Amino acid sequence: MATLIQLKPQPFSFTGPVTAAAAAFAGLFVGTAQGSGLLGILLGAALGAALAWGLMQAPLPRRTMRWGIAASSALVGLLVGGTMGLIVGAAFGAFFGWFPLWIADGRYRAGLPPYLTPGEVLWHYAFRVICGLIFFFLIAPIVVVMPLSFNAENFFTFTPAMLSLDPAGYSLKHYEDFFGNSDWQAALRNSLTIAPVATLLAVSFGTLAAIGLSSEHVPFRQAIMAILISPMIVPLIISAAGMYFFYSRIGLQGTYVGVVLAHAALGIPFVIITVTATLVGFDRSLTRAxxxxxxxxxxxxxxxxxPLILPGVISGGLFAFITSFDEVVVVLFVGSASQKTxxxxxFIGLREQISPTILAVAxxxxxxxxxxxxxxxxxxxxSEKLRGMSPG
Amino acid sequence: MADAIDTNTGTTRADRRAEAADTGPVLASDGTPLKASLRRALRAQKLRALMLVAPLLVFILVTFVAPIADMLFRSVENQIVSQTLPRTTAELQGWESDSGDLPSEDTYRALLTDLTLAVAANTHTRLGSRLNYEQSGMSSIFRQTGRNIDDVAAPYLDNFEALDPRWVEPGTLAALMTDPDYFAAARAWREENPVGPFGGGATYDQPIRLNPGIGELLPSAAAIFRDWAEYVRVENSAVVGDEEPWSLFYLRLYQDLLNVSEADLGAYDGPQSDLLLETKRMLDQFQPVSIRDRFIEVDAGWGNPDIWATIKVYSPSYTSGYFLNAVDMQLNAEGVSMQPEDERIYGILFKRTMFMSLMITGSCILLGYPIAWLLANLPMRTANLLMILVLLPFWTSLLVRTSAWKVMLQQQGVINDILVWLGVVGDESRLIMINNQFGTIVAMTHILLPFMILPLYSVMQTIPPSYLRAAKSLGATPFTAFWRVYFPQSVPGIGAGSILVFILAIGYYITPEIVGGTSGTFISNRIAYHISSSLNWGLAAALGSILLGAVLILYWAYDRIVGIDNVKLGG
Structure with a gap:
């Protein structure tokens, strides 16, 4: 599509204000952080406009100019905010070395249908920015937890030492605590014993049943399927309550066997679903042959x-494993302190707010x-290759 | 359906051959008619498929369906009252609870028997806690009465002692009541096994045998004597003749002596028959007291008809009381009524659960729709890359994500730190974003967002992008084209995602428990509280049953809209 579009260079009357607006927005953050938001906006706008004009007029090669801007911006950042400032400054510089020229060359319309109005182009990019923010929302907790787990302090937030990328602000002490603390190690051992056994149970029963269900001759197929899938549908708290009542009746409450059986039951729907899905593509004439x-x-x-349905079986097993490994509600009720996973x-650590070791575990x-x-x-x-489908 | 087709095909083919040959039914190679042979093969296949499914079906029935059934059963089961107080509840059937009178003396006597046995079995406190859920104060009445149960009929013991001091000698009583051989053997065993310095010691292994004639002569006293003797033998390692029986025995003895004729007593010649006869003759000196008054003396609660009304209302084996409690109503003597205004918490909790689940579903639609649209309209390679950003949180442990939100949202957390650094809020006025509804909604939106994006994405992938272009070429503005052409086609995806998210949200426990504080908790947190803290399992089961009903209705809707077979797991 790009070939259809004649990229039209934009004059400074367009590039200048756009760059100024973007720079003003960036200036707002720098400004508020440094004391005055308004000043930041004004300075940012002025700098942006000047930058756009300079980039469009300067006779230097573009690559040189971009590196120059990034380097000088990084230097300013270093002077203002230390190591972290260096990084932020370099990022700003790289962006503002590229952005005015991207606008000025009209490259921002590349890849877009030529009939779009300017408003639609603006919406297109605004939409991208919104999506970017949502993706950030999705990924932020994970991104925040990882660096915090290397915190040298027992805080749940970034310390000044961490922000200035000072090596003294980071340490592995929470990991050491995890591997050295008997509570955590006992919990890890429990998880690593319960999950594989539950997975094995779920996979062996589940695969057999899925093969049986894939036959066309099973009576009450719908009803059986509904019963087998039910552990996935019923809210965990209800499963946990029911299992607690019933298992304490038959003496399984607070035993490994009880927890394993409960986790296997929770994992079975995943095995059934994945293996049944794999069996849909299975050619029955092979068994007849x-x-x-x-x-x-x-x-x-x-x-x-x-061998043909193995990928489905393994992924079902992985689902079952992660279900058991990640499960907390049912084990809270069915298990006792010696089955602590x-x-x-x-969960205990979070409720009682004890240590950032949780972040290392996370x-x-x-x-x-x-x-x-x-x-x-x-x-x-x-699996798709085996079944002769093209890999997505 | 498939069976029928197979059979039909077989049949028609067989028929066709039969017509061609015109020599009766077609036979299979082993000589049986082909039709029968096919049917047998089909049955074998059916059986094999069932055999493959059976182990798992049994497994799920035992480990999962039975627990759910048990929970449903517990939500209405109420056998504890009639099991602990069988005689009392039977007597209460004839009592009108709205008459304002106290139950009859017989009822109090039945209560004395029931409670004496319950105290021996140590079940009276459990009954007290059970009834305390329905009327506060019950627990203390039962505990207080249980401590002093032997005092209730004590005047009867004193009366017997006044008539003849031999009545309070354990040996005399034991000789009167038990089989002479058993009595002799028990005493001989006691000689060999003296009571240790701290009591206890060995337990005599022979169950009690009563004196053959005494059961007919003094039926009710003999029955309670047997219960008492077995109790002390098993629980206290005592044998007959070691201890004085419960005072209830003396009440029963008095009643039996009143009923028995002097002629019958005269004809009896077992051990201590003369003592019985003498006492019977002196019985007019006896000063009986009202057991009802004695009970009221022990605990004034027994003089309150409301207490009795509660016991009567909850004496059937099955009750709707837990369900009524779960919807802020109560079952009492006057029938079903609403709880007092300040005790209605479940309505608020159900409403809050609904409201917050809807908020979470709404914000999932709001955030998930643009993402799904972007993923469906980008080139495959880019979309697959961005899909990782959706799937990674989906695959990350629930507790990891919950702990991340706790870290980010708390007052000394990352978000507040950034806001303070930016100067948006002051250091002293940090935002409270956790332990309230906001925290729960944010964290759960994040946790459930992938469940919205994935169904939406799979629906949007099937919408041809040319429709939008066609609409625009026909003169629609971008918004009209989206709203009138694209959006209606994506509604099934919204429906599927919303129901999925909503089902998951209303049953959530962990996240509200950690980031919800008190105002952001769900009904599931209350269920957990009743199971592990207040121990009101019946109410927990009733709340759970209501929640289960709601989820099943939603699930049925999901099945109608999307179909159960379309459950997808992370693309």
Missing amino acids: AANMGANPVTTFFRVQM LPWQM TILVCLSIALLTTLELLRRR
Whole structure:
């Protein structure tokens, strides 16, 4: 589409005010932080307009000018705000070295339909900015937690030492606490024993049942499906309450077996859903072919069917694992102090506000979920390739 | 459906062959008719599929469905009153609670028996706490009465002692009531196993055997004597003849002696028969007292007809009381009525849960719609990259995200620090963004946002972008084109996402518990409170059942709109 559009250079009468407005906005933040917002706006606008004019008129190569602006802005930042100021200044400089020229060349209309009115172009970019803010909202908690977990102080906020990127402001002491504290280690051990067993139960029962359900001859298919999916639909607090009442009746409350059974039940819907979805693309004539060549049902299952649906089974297992590993409501009720899992320990820490070790644990868990997410994505692609679909 | 088609295909083919050959039914290779053979194969397939599903079905039924059923059952179950006070509740059937009178003397006697046995089994405090949920003060009445239960009928013991001091000798009584062989064996065992310095010691392993004739002569006294003897044998490691029985025994003995004729007593020749006969003859010197007055003396509450009315209302095995409590109503002698104005908390809590879930759903739509639109309209590669930003929070532990919001929103937290640094708020007037509704809504919007974006995205992907261009080329302004062409097509996505988010939101527990404080908590927090702190399990079960009902209705709607099979897990 870009080839259709004739990029039209914009005069200073347009570039100047746009740059000034953007710079005024930036100036507002710098200004309020330094004492006077109004002064910041005025200075920013003036600087922006001057910058735009300078960039458009100066005969120097553009690359040189951009580096020059970024470097000088970084220098000003360093003088005003130390290391952090250097970074912020460099970022501002890089942006304002690029922005006026992007406007002046008319490149901002590249990739857009040529018939858009200026208002629509403005809305297009405003919309992008709004989306950017929402993405920031989505990702901010995770981004904030990670650096805070390296805090040298026992605070839940950035210390001045951290903001000036002083190495003394950072430490691994919360991680050391996590790996050295017996409470946390016991919780980690519990989580690592309960989750795999629950996953194993969920995957073995769930895969068999999904294969059974994928047959066209199952009576009451809808009803059975509804029962099997129900642990996912019922709010956790209700499942937890019911399990607490029932398991204390039959003596399973406060035992490992009780917690494992409860977690397996919660994980089963995920296994059923993923494996059933994989089985939709499974070619049944393959099993018939195997049987035709003399394989018995068990061999057929393990040599033909299983390798093909394995990606689905593994991703179902990962879902079940993370369900158990991340679960806190049910274990709070069904378990007792000796089955305290990692989320439970975190929950206690959060409610009683004890230590920032929670942030270190949180960071470790985020890394774990990134690893899981990557695995799942790879599995999905592999599964689609196996089924002859193009990878999304 | 599929079965029918298969069978039909088989049948038609068989029929066709049969017509061609015209020699009766077509046979399979083993000689059976093809139709029967096919049916058998089909049945085998059906059975195999069921066998595969069965283990999981049983597993889920036991580990999940049974607990939910148990919860529903507990929300109406109320056997504790009739189990702990069986005789009293039976007597109360004939009492009119709105008459303003106290129940009959017989009822009080039944209460004495029930409570004596309940104190022995140590169940009276549990009953007291149960009834205390319905009428405050009940718990203390039961505890107070339980402590002094043996004093209630004490005047009868004193009367018997006045008639003949032998009545308070444990040995005499034991000889009168128990089988002579058993009595001798028990005393011999006691000689060999003396009571230790701190009491206790070994427990005699032979259950009590009563004197054969005494059960017919003094039926009610014999029955309570048996209960008492078994109680002291098992609980106190005592044997007959060690201790004095409950004073209730003497009340029963008095009544039995009144009823028995002198001729029958004269004909009895078991141990201590002369003592019985003498006492029967002196019975007119006996000064009976009212058990009702004694109860009122022990605790004035027993003189209050309201207490009795509450016991009567809650004596059936099943009650609607928990459900009524859960909707701020109460069940008492006058019937069903609203709770006093200042005790209506569940209505507020249900309304707040609804309101906050709606707010969360609304803000999820507001934030999720632009993102889904952007993702659906960007080139595939870019969209997949940005999708990571949506999926990463989705995959991050719930507690990690909740703790992150706690860190960011608190008064000394990151957001307040930035605002102070920017000079938007003063250092002394930091914003309170946590432990209130705002904190809960922000944190839960963040947590549930992916559940809105993913269904919206999958719906928007199916809307051809050419529709918008067509609308614009026909002269629509961008807004009209969006509102009249694009938006209506994306409504199913909004519906699916909203129901999903709403279902998840109204049952949330962890996040409101941590960032909700007191004003931002949900009904689920109240359920947890009743399970673990106030121990009013029935009310917790009733609240849970109402919540479950709401979720199931929503889920049914979700199934109608989206379909259960379309549940997607993170793209």
